[in-house]
Amino acid sequence: MKVTQHIAEAKDTIVSFEILPPTKGKSIDSIYNHLDSLMEFKPAFINVTYHRAEQVFKKRADGSFERVEIRKRPGTVGICAALMNKYKVEAIPHLICGGFSKEETENALIDLHFLGIKNVLALRGDAAANEKFFTPHPFGHRYAEDLVKQIIELNTGKYLEDEIMDGVKTDFCIGVAGYPEKHFESPNAETDIYYLKRKLDLGADYVTTQMFFNNEHYFHFLERCKTHGVHVPIVPGLKPISSKRQLTMIPSIFNVEIPVDLYNEMQKAKTEKDCEKVGEEWLLMQCRDLLKQKVPVLHFYTLGKPQIVYNVLKKLF
Ligand code: FAD
Secondary structure, three states, X not given: OOHHHHHHHOOOOEEEEEEOOOOOOXXXXXXXXXXXXXXXXXXXXXXXXXXXXXEEEEEOOOOOEEEEEEOOOOOHHHHHHHHHHHHOOEEEEEEEXXXXXXXXXXXXXXXXXXXXXXXXXXXXXXXOOOOOOOOOOOOOOOOHHHHHHHHXXXXXXXXXXXXXXXXXXXXXXXXXXXXXXXXXXXXXXXXXXXXXXXXXXXXXXXXXXXXXXXXXXXXXXXXXXXXXOOOOOEEEEEXXXXXXXXXXXXXXXXXXXXXXXXXXXXHHOOOHHHHHHHHHHHHHHHHHHHHHOOOOEEEEEOOOOHHHHHHHHHHHO
């Protein structure tokens, strides 16, 4: 079922999770161990992130180095199929522009369509580890909106090869990313919403937000979106914070703010367990507030901390 249909038919706020593929060489059991207990809360869908290949230097026998491309977390499409099969749940693969040609993207979309996957989250992706700024693949897309365009075209049966007449129409429901605290490259929040609106005007169906730790950012974002004529569901992304290290790491990676109260409480924590408790209480407080405002979905970036999400959900539902 499409995300938009899930939301339209739900009587109350629904729950969803986001997971990362395991690093290459690890078993898919690590995903199942992560999700087994969380399935008790009957998530409507599970997102699976996509990770571009990274360039690394490998030492040759003669001592010189060669540059090779390594995908450290492959398996997004396979994991989606496995989750649908094991848990009978809707799986949403993320698709990114970075590192992919249009042809590779089209082939991935064909695979997803054949697997019966109905939803995708269309993203640009970040700059490669060795780049300062995002550089598109020479035969790929520069912005997420271009990827949205390609998916919409495939939904109308238009393939990259003009010779394909009467091509099978895919039927993807398309999610895109939104940033309550604005995307770090955007000159200002207004410009950021302008480009978000373009993705939606092209045919994207809903928005999933970057994580935020102060709900006011999300509520202001909803207001700004409304002012700009955005009326699709805006799914709030929530991440449990569980260590002091994350207080500086999260802002530097995701360009989001850690509220003073959360920072101070975490600083007082003495043990790892104390830190997790602080993170759990903060997430619980955020969720209660969001539920009061009747948000369509609580979407959790579970990323390695399923227990905190489990404890919070157990207290909420
Ligand atoms: P875009 O919408 O293309 O925007 C990128 C920047 O360009 C913004 O500043 C925007 O305002 C600007 N812009 C957009 N269109 C135009 C235009 N036409 N002209 C000029 N400027 C423009 N990354 C991964 O690699 N894998 C994942 O699985 C993944 N999952 C994510 C899930 C969520 C919910 C979120 C919020 C992010 C995720 N990311 C993921 C990170 C994401 O790829 C980065 O945040 C990336 O930097 C931007 O992606 P985007 O889709 O928002 O890009």
